[in-house]
Amino acid sequence: MRLVTLMAFAFIAGTALAPAGEFNSLINIGDPAPQWDKLIGVDDKLHSSSETNDYRAVVVAFTCNSCPYAGDAEDRLVWLHENYSARDVAIVAINVNTIDEDSLEAxxxxAIAKSFEFTYLYDETQQIAKRFGAKYTPEFFVLGKADDDGKRNVVYMGSMDDSPDGKNVTKPYVASAIDAVLAGKSPEITETVPIGCQIRFKRERRTRKPKQLAPVK
Structure with a gap:
């Protein structure tokens, strides 16, 4: 009985201390990808991750208007969509910043100026970025094949490639990860440092608990 108790404790402790990624403090490669629901898109429609269930792979890109690094990645996002949409790969861009420059209208x-044809979503609650452990724009997550329930695992996360401004790219991390998924393989490089602007998360007010007064004797 004591051995069983110790084994159970070890399992719980190991689960609680399960490592996150090398550069992501929340999720690791192979973890189930967070799902989203009823996020407004630039097409004024509500979108959910279930729309991507029939795709062979999904790229989730956290981006925005206000970050120059994200701006430098826009043409490469367009390229990804143009080169992989016919191969059943979905590109889903998500913005969670709430400043005027990153508003839904902006x-x-x-999307019109850059001729975005991929899904571009807005989450003013910022919860989807928090669930992915995303902290920068741009930051990319490649999700593998969906199971029967529509759930996917994270197979790559980090930068799009080894060139923040898109010049002289020698290692196309995201494209290589997509190619690996389509070939039924695991990417050779699964995680890199995301380089960009910090996501502008809203400050959460901490509520102070009232002090407990000592009982009068």
Whole structure:
């Protein structure tokens, strides 16, 4: 009985201390990817991750208008969609910043100016970025094949490639990860440092618990 108790304790402790990624403090490669529901898009429609169930792979890109690094990645996002959409790969861009420059209306203008044909979503609650452990724009997550329940595992996360400004790219991390998934393999490089601007998370107010007064004797 004591041995069983110790084994159970060890399992719980190991689960609680399960490592996150090398550069992501929340999730690791192979973890189930967070799902989203009813996020407004630049098309004024509500979108959920279930829309991607039939795709062979999904790229989730956290981006925005206000970050120059994200701006430098826009043409490469367009390239990903143009080169992989016919191969059943979904590109889903998500913005969670709440400043005026990153508003939904500003996103719509950007989508028109850059001819975005991929899904571009807005989450003013910022919860989807928190669930992914995303902290920067741009930051990318490649998700593998969906199971029967529509759930996918994270197979790559980090930067799009080894060139923040898109010049002289020698290691196309995201594209290589997609190619691996389509070939039924695991990517050779699964995690890199995301380089960009910090996501502008709202400050959460901490509520102080009232002090407990000592009982009068």
């Amino acid at each position: 996103m719509k203008q950007k």
